[in-house]
Amino acid sequence: MAKRINKHPILGERKPKEEVEIVFNGKKIKAEKGEMIAAALQANGIRIHRYTIKNKEPRGVFCGIGQCTDCAMEVNGRPNVRTCVTPVQDGMIVNTQYGLNRNGDNID
Amino acid sequence: MVIILIKKEMVVIGAGPAGLSSAIEAAKEGVEVLLVDENLKAGGQLFKQIHKFFGSSDHRAGLRGINIGKELINESRQLGVDIWLNSIVIGIFDNKQVLIKQNIDGKENLKTVQADKIVIATGASEKVINFKNWTLPGVMGAGAAQTMINVHRVLPGKRFLMIGTGNVGLIVSYQLLQAGAEVVGILDAAKEVGGYNVHATKIARKGVPFYLNHTIIKAVGNNKEGVTGAVIAEVDNKWQPISDTEKELKVDVITLAAGLKPLLELANMADCKRTYISELGGWVPLHNENMESTISGIYVIGDLTGVEEANTALEEGRLAGVDVAEKLGKMTTEQSKIKKKNITQRVKNLRLGPFGEKRLKAKKRLIKEYYKISDKEYKNNFDFVKEIKDELDQKKMIKSANNIDKTKSPVAVIECNQEIPCNPCELACKFDAIKIGEPITNIPILNKEKCTGCGLCLPRCPGLAIFLVDRSYSLDKSTVAFPYEFKQIPQKGDIVDAVDRQGNYLCKAEVVKVLQSEKFDKTPIITISVLDKYIDDARNIRISD
Ligand code: SF4
Ligand code: SF4
Ligand code: FES
Numbered sequence: 264m265a266k267r268i269n270k271h272p273i274l275g276e277r278k279p280k281e282e283v284e285i286v287f288n289g290k291k292i293k294a295e296k297g298e299m300i301a302a303a304l305q306a307n308g309i310r311i312h313r314y315t316i317k318n319k320e321p322r323g324v325f326c327g328i329g330q331c332t333d334c335a336m337e338v339n340g341r342p343n344v345r346t347c348v349t350p351v352q353d354g355m356i357v358n359t360q361y362g363l364n365r366n367g368d369n370i371d
Numbered sequence: 372m373v374i375i376l377i378k379k380e381m382v383v384i385g386a387g388p389a390g391l392s393s394a395i396e397a398a399k400e401g402v403e404v405l406l407v408d409e410n411l412k413a414g415g416q417l418f419k420q421i422h423k424f425f426g427s428s429d430h431r432a433g434l435r436g437i438n439i440g441k442e443l444i445n446e447s448r449q450l451g452v453d454i455w456l457n458s459i460v461i462g463i464f465d466n467k468q469v470l471i472k473q474n475i476d477g478k479e480n481l482k483t484v485q486a487d488k489i490v491i492a493t494g495a496s497e498k499v500i501n502f503k504n505w506t507l508p509g510v511m512g513a514g515a516a517q518t519m520i521n522v523h524r525v526l527p528g529k530r531f532l533m534i535g536t537g538n539v540g541l542i543v544s545y546q547l548l549q550a551g552a553e554v555v556g557i558l559d560a561a562k563e564v565g566g567y568n569v570h571a572t573k574i575a576r577k578g579v580p581f582y583l584n585h586t587i588i589k590a591v592g593n594n595k596e597g598v599t600g601a602v603i604a605e606v607d608n609k610w611q612p613i614s615d616t617e618k619e620l621k622v623d624v625i626t627l628a629a630g631l632k633p634l635l636e637l638a639n640m641a642d643c644k645r646t647y648i649s650e651l652g653g654w655v656p657l658h659n660e661n662m663e664s665t666i667s668g669i670y671v672i673g674d675l676t677g678v679e680e681a682n683t684a685l686e687e688g689r690l691a692g693v694d695v696a697e698k699l700g701k702m703t704t705e706q707s708k709i710k711k712k713n714i715t716q717r718v719k720n721l722r723l724g725p726f727g728e729k730r731l732k733a734k735k736r737l738i739k740e741y742y743k744i745s746d747k748e749y750k751n752n753f754d755f756v757k758e759i760k761d762e763l764d765q766k767k768m769i770k771s772a773n774n775i776d777k778t779k780s781p782v783a784v785i786e787c788n789q790e791i792p793c794n795p796c797e798l799a800c801k802f803d804a805i806k807i808g809e810p811i812t813n814i815p816i817l818n819k820e821k822c823t824g825c826g827l828c829l830p831r832c833p834g835l836a837i838f839l840v841d842r843s844y845s846l847d848k849s850t851v852a853f854p855y856e857f858k859q860i861p862q863k864g865d866i867v868d869a870v871d872r873q874g875n876y877l878c879k880a881e882v883v884k885v886l887q888s889e890k891f892d893k894t895p896i897i898t899i900s901v902l903d904k905y906i907d908d909a910r911n912i913r914i915s916d
Contacts, residue, residue, distance in 0.1 A: 268524045268550050272856050273421045273435070273893050277524055302523035310508045310527070310597055321594050323508025324527070327515030328416075329409070330496050333506075347515075348410070 267306050283353040300346035300357060301327070301334050312336050312346060313360035337365040375482045379405040379453075381695050382469050382486040384460050384637060387415020389673025389684035390492035391443040396692025398450035400701040405484060406452050407471055409459045413447075414440035415494060416514070417681065419521040421549075422542055423833035423892070425793035426682040426721070427811050433795035433831050435892065436681065437521075463489060463641040467668060488668050488695045491638050492688065495631035495652060495674035500534065503589030509598025510590055513543040513628035520550040528624035532601050533557040534587055538566035538680075540628030544574045547626075549857060555620050558582040560606050567726070568789050569834025576911035578874025586612055590625055601625050631678040641669050646740050650733040651677030657741040660715070661694040662687055665744055670695070677737065679721075679730055682792065686718045724790030724812035781824035781841030781850070785815050786910075787834055799831035829854055830891035839898075840906060849906040850883055852898040859914050860885060860895055868913040869901050877905050880912065 269277045281296040285303060294303035301324050304310065310323040312334045325333040329348035337358040338344035342365070346357070358365040381397050383390045386408035394406045412418065420436025431439050447454065457474040461481075464470065467489050473480045497512040499505070509528065513535070519527045531552050533544045536559040544554050557574065562584050564571045575581065584606055591600035605616035632653045635645065643656040643664035656664050656671045664671045670691040673684040690711060697707035722731035783804070785796065790812040797807040797815065804821035805828060807813045826839045829852060839852040861867055861882045869880035884898035901909045 266526050268520060268526050270551075270858050271524070272549055272858050272860075274521065274524070275893075298523060302519065302525045305519060305523075305525045305527050311595075312508070314594075319594075320506060321508050321597065322506060323511070323597060324515055324519070325511050326497060327512065327518040347518075350411070 283351060285351050285353075285355040285357055287357050288359055294351045296353075297350050300336070300338065300344075300349050300351050300355070302347075303351050304346070304357075311359065314362065316362040319361075336360050375480070376485065377405075377482060378485045379403055380486070380699055381405070381488045381490065382407065382467075382484055383490040383492060384408075384469070385415065385492035385494055385673070385675075386410075386413035386444075386454065386456075387492060387494050387673060387684065388417055388439070388443065388681045389494075389675075389688040390415070390490065391447055392685045392688030393490050393492065393670070393672055393692040393695075394452045394688075395443065395447050395450060396689045397695045397701075398447065398452050398692075400693075400696035402692075402696050402699055402701055404447075404452045405486075406447065406454045407458045407460055407469075408454070408456055411457055413444050413454055413456060417443075419514070419517045420542075420681070421521050421546060423795075423894075424681065425791060425795075425833050426680075427717070427792075427794050427798075432682075432793065433799075433833055433892075439681070460637060463491075463637060463669075487699060488670065489641070490670040490672060490688075490691050490695070491641070491643075491656075491664075491675060492671075492673045492684075493634040493637055493675050495633045495678050497627065498629045498632050498652075500587075500627055500629045502587050504592060504598075505590060507590050507592045507597050509592060509596075509623055510625045510627065513539050513626045516624065516626045517543045517546060520546060520552075526550050526552055528622075529553060530555050530622045531624045531626055532587075532603075532620055532622045533626050533628060535559060535628030535630070536561070536564045536566060536571065536581070536583070537628055537630060538570055539631075540626075541566045541570035541574060543626065543628060544579060545570065545577075548574065548577050548579070551858065554579045555622055556580045556582050556603075558585045558587060558603055560584065560586050560610055567791050567834065569787055569791070569832075569836040572786065572872060573835050575873050576870065578870065578913070586610070587625070588612060588617060591619060598623055598625055631674060633675045633678065635675065638664065638669075638671055638675065641666055643669060643671060644741075644744050646737065648677070648733045648737060650729045651737070655737060657737055657744060659738060659741050660690075661711070662691040663694065665741060668698075677730065677734060680792075683718060683721050686714050686721070689714050690718075720810040720812065721792040723792065723810045726789075726791060727812065780843040781826075781839050781852075782819055782822050783817055783824065783826075783828060784838045784840050785817050785836060786838065787815055787832070787836040790814060791834075793833065795831045795833060796828045796837060799828040801825070801827065826852060826886075826896060829896050830888075830894040835894075838910065839896075842903070842906065844883075844900055847903055848900045849903050850898050850900045851906060851909050852884070852886075852896050853910060854891075854894045855897045855912070856894055860887070861897060861912065861914055865914075867899065869899060869905060869909040870911045870913050871908040872910050874911065874913070876913070877909055878902065880909065882912075 311321045322333040380403040417436045417440030426432035461470045467486045469484045588602040592598040604612040638656040672687040794807045842849045844850045865882045880899040886896040
């Protein structure tokens with residue numbers, strides 16, 4: 264299970280940042296101001312970001328730096344947002360992406 | 372959408388170590404520089420590098436990557452470099468026009484910048500390796516895990532399996548341990564560790580098993596949880612898995628450290644000629660000794676031109692920066708010649724030793740091809756492969772002294788026996804007891820007579836490869852001091868488990884000293900006492916929480 268790293272021998276004590284709330288698949292979860300969506304999800308134990316169109320296979324963070332698009336989700340109604348390089352905002356609505364959007368209506 | 376046209380003398384694409392240093396070097400000479408990066412923060416991958424870097428003092432050796440990043444950004448700001456973040460270069464067009472999509476507060480602007488010179492420093496991306504179920508969530512690049520733990524400070528799992536024993540695999544494994552993870556193993560199909568010994572010994576001392584001659588057969592898991600395990604097996608001499616050696620490890624994250632490949636899209640778009648050199652990570656754009664590509668006025672630097680370490684990226688950036696300044700008439704040919712000579716010498720030194728030599732040859736080939744294609748005259752600047760070989764043959768590898776004079780103590784024990792580009796230990800010693808000299812890849816040699824046992828070299832060694840042994844501690848006990856970069860620091864008087872170089876339990880040990888100092892940059896030095904018979908093996912401790 265994922266967790267936040269509060270104590271670190273090199274980076275020191277983690278300074279608590281202002282808390283914000285985001286809505287993941289209809290459920291409110293806690294995040295920290297300015298952190299990337301993917302980090303907030305990981306900290307909440309969520310690591311499935313989307314399912315592929317054809318084979319409906321799950322995908323999660325793979326490159327972590329915005330290059331692979333595996334972490335794409337539907338954010339505030341916009342699909343294909345790379346969550347590893349997009350910071351959270353209070354009240355942001357984040358949904359698992361099925362195929363090309365949240366509903367998976369592109370999947371026949 | 373409005374397109375704004377701006378003019379700049381030099382546009383640098385990519386604000387990693389290479390891009391930043393080229394911007395700094397040119398700005399120092401008065402060149403007007405625009406530095407563009409698609410990320411929200413400059414510094415490239417430096418901010419996830421929390422370890423101390425190798426190299427010489429010219430490369431800020433012994434400093435941690437994060438701090439080097441901060442320094443470079445400050446320096447470029449002070450020099451007036453214009454930095455555009457969250458800005459993606461969409462294209463490079465004829466006559467050096469750079470089309471940039473700038474994102475300011477959620478609004479997108481298109482800007483075209485007319486540049487005199489363009490420096491492309493787009494870096495590299497992680498290579499992937501395929502095995503069954505490799506796309507399951509929980510399989511990720513080692514770099515992704517590193518970003519998660521060191522930048523976002525979230526540990527993406529509990530039990531990790533690392534695939535690949537190159538320096539990235541070794542360093543990230545160490546950092547996972549520092550972040551509080553369990554590393555259940557590090558695996559490589561090769562029969563030897565790919566990266567530096569000093570990095571490998573750091574994690575071996577923590578008891579991480581090395582599965583050499585092994586391969587990963589598949590990730591185990593399901594569509595709800597992602598990875599729950601990994602099946603690995605031994606390989607035969609044809610790299611084929613041996614069927615009855617399969618075993619399953621319980622892990623929730625599998626990290627891949629299969630190497631990096633240069634990110635060529637923009638260089639291709641600019642029509643820079645390229646070639647395939649596997650030692651450099653695959654396709655790389657050709658360039659000359661000043662880092663200029665086959666398109667005049669367009670430079671290519673850093674990992675883009677061959678995956679190496681941050682130090683070489685810094686130097687290549689400087690070379691390009693100096694050449695740009697010279698070509699723009701900001702400095703005389705004489706001035707630039709001296710600067711380039713110094714830089715070239717340093718790059719050359721970084722590429723010595725068995726690790727650097729392959730890259731050196733590859734780089735030489737790259738430059739040769741550049742001259743073949745661009746029919747310019749080949750200048751023999753990089754022809755030092757032979758020279759180095761001769762040098763190495765003469766000096767032969769000398770193992771560091773491990774035999775300790777029983778009457779004289781304490782004394783340093785240097786366990787660094789590979790030719791790597793590193794010398795902070797030599798600089799740290801005020802008593803001239805450590806000799807590396809030129810080139811920087813020489814193996815450190817300790818002069819036991821001169822060593823006073825002051826211990827100053829211990830925290831300075833990025834490889835954590837120096838120990839201080841005192842045999843005179845008591846009648847039947849000796850002490851060993853070592854750097855210890857983990858969360859839970861023991862206290863004086865604690866009884867802890869002493870472990871050997873593979874992390875195996877040896878004996879109980881008493882902590883006799885804990886030294887922490889601002890100067891050590893978060894590398895405390897722990898001294899433990901053990902019975903004399905354990906002193907040559909005790910190299911780390913295990914603290915039960
Ligand atoms: S212990 Fe002190 S004197 Fe000995 S090698 Fe290290 S720095 Fe030099
Ligand atoms: S002993 Fe010296 S050369 Fe070896 S890793 Fe440490 S500082 Fe570098
Ligand atoms: S994990 Fe690759 S783009 Fe986000």
